[in-house]
Amino acid sequence: MRYPVDLKKDGKFILVTFPDVPEAITQGNDEEDALVHARDVLESAIEYYLGEKKAVPVPKRRIKPGQHFVELPIGLSAKVLLLNEMLAQKVRPAELARRMKVRPQDITRLTDLRYGSKIEGLAAAFQALGKTLELRAV
Secondary structure, three states: OOEEOEEEEEEEEEEEEOOOOOOOEEEOOOHHHHHHHHHHHHHHHHHHHHOOOOOOOOOOOOOOOOOOOOOOOHHHHHHHHHHHHHHHHHOOHHHHHHHHHHOHHHHHHOOOOOOOOOOHHHHHHHHHHHOOOOOOOO
C-alpha cells in the first residue's frame, strides 16, 4: 500500500498532506524530515480510523513519476485490509476467533498493528472471512 504524499513549502517548513487520508497532516524542516514525519502521521491516522471503527482509506491515486509516497510494510498493509474487511462484514474479533477455531487473544494479536504477525495467520483470517489474501510482485 503506497500512499502518495503532497509536499508544499509553507514558510520555513515543508507541509505534508495525504490526498487519500485527509486527517494525516504534518510538516518537517526539510523534505527528508517531512517524509519521516509523514510515515508517523500516516500510522497515527490509521490507528485513529480503526479506533473509531471506520475503514482505513486505501490509496486511490497512482504514484506519478518522481512523486513521494509512504509505503506501509506488507504486514501492516495486510492488517489494514483485514480490519477493513472485518468492518465491512461486521465481524467482531470474537466471531473471527470462533470461525478460525483459535483463542480470542490470538485474534487480538493478529489485529494489533504493532504486533508482528505471520503472513500465514493473516491469510487464514482472510480465508475465514471468505476472502483470499494475494501478494504480487510488480
